[in-house]
Amino acid sequence: MADTGTTKVALSNAEKQQRFRERQRSKGKKEVRGYLSKEAIECYQQISEQTDWNDSTILSNAIRITYAAYKNGQIGLLSNWLNQHKL
Template sequence: MEKKQKSANAEKQRRYRQRQKELGHKHVRGYVSKEAMSCYDDIREKTKWTDNEVLSNALRITYAAYKCGQIKLLNEWLKDHNR
């Protein structure tokens, strides 16, 4: 019975990942520093965003800053505020 349950869960996860791929979503993951985790917690608390929304919006904001030549400004702000 336990083996049957494990394979059913694995199948559900496989179908979920396949649906996300079909929607054009890409799975991204990695390790974050303690400082980054603190920022993440602040963002989640203030915005009530889900994990996916935080990651998606962070990437979009970073890209916008890059396109506008503001990455250095963002990095300086993070350093100045010990983030």
């Protein structure tokens, strides 16, 4: 077997993560992070169990629903409901 002189170097986890983030950005996606309250974690778990959605889908849909409430003048109603129900 002849050696062609080309060897592949394994990428580190950080390099793999960076490449993944770059691919996501090139698709027009944006990473959003935050910390969840205990109540929000319980809601998240319930949504995840009932829908089989992953983190990204849950967050994306939550933002879209909140935006729809805002655009339809219902953001105050939504906020009041969440506060009254301790969610």
